[in-house]
């Protein structure tokens with residue numbers, strides 16, 4: 001039976017059954033059978049500290065999420081063509097976390113669906129076709145988004161997709177807006193009208209960038225002056241991870257035209273959304289009946305409401321800010337003793353730690369941490385950034401374990 005399968009058996013079955021597009025983390029892949037809070041457990045009971053997964057934002061298998069899911073699943077699970085209360089309750093709660101301009105919601109099942117819809121809406125609203133993204137962006141799995149996800153497609157871009165270097169350090173951040181402007185001029189010369197600037201507001205796959213906040217506001221002004229929109233992809237930074245507020249764009253003092261979210265929204269269950277300025281979506285709504293069978297179903301909404309409750313009750317934005325600051329201080333202190341560790345970037349519990357000695361050493365560190373029971377990932381165009389992005393219920397003792405183990409490995 002699968003419960004008694006060895007790692008070797010599981011690997012062989014994967015190779016036989018799953019398409020080779022699937023990847024596994026770590027040189028010695030980890031077999032997990034259950035998880036709770038910040039811990040994931042192997043079949044032998046071994047505990048691994050989860051420093052990587054942003055999806056279980058309130059902690060793996062949070063009992064309140066499980067309870068909300070089970071309760072609603074036993075009562076009613078249906079789509080949005082009937083009058084039901086849950087999607088409205090969720091829309092009210094979500095929209096209350098946004099500036100008043102962002103006042104209308106559409107529910108989807110994945111971040112990709114939200115981004116794909118945002119691109120469709122932006123093209124209709126502007127009459128433009130051009131989309132600007134960052135150099136090593138990831139935005140999703142559809143045909144359109146694959147062309148806007150150079151990090152997953154060996155750098156390939158779709159038609160009328162243009163890239164700007166990610167604002168990964170202070171210098172590139174200060175140049176971000178002027179690079180967007182230069183990109184708009186390149187598009188103009190090619191006869192391409194901009195539809196949108198689409199950015200992950202923490203530039204996760206580019207290697208994590210947060211500082212100094214504000215560069216997005218200036219970039220948005222350029223795009224809007226050229227007739228395009230700002231789409232904030234909040235799939236990674238959203239739901240309080242930056243420790244500043246619910247949404248990454250809020251650190252930048254800008255109000256986007258469209259906002260997309262996913263991953264943490266259901267703590268692991270498929271629920272996501274597009275939030276829009278009503279006037280931006282008006283023409284699209286005249287032209288299109290958008291129906292997403294599972295998007296905003298009753299159970300998905302109950303789960304997402306439980307996640308919002310827990311973020312508030314357990315004050316996880318404050319925790320992300322405080323624990324994130326402690327973790328960054330600890331990493332900076334480690335960096336002062338180990339030249340392998342370079343710049344520490346990020347906000348709240350979204351941290352990128354630059355490895356100064358390249359991809360091979362980054363891979364060694366990631367695997368050595370895994371051997372010592374700490375699960376972490378890497379990011380960046382050169383694969384030389386440690387990606388630190390734990391559930392927001394991370395505590396001081398977990399910071400200590402991560403830092404202690406990283407010190408050994410360095």
Ligand code: PMP
Nearest residue numbers: 110111112138139140200235262
């Ligand atoms: N945008 C960003 C920034 C992401 O990181 C991801 C997922 N890695 C997506 C969009 C797509 O989300 P999903 O996998 O839910 O389609």
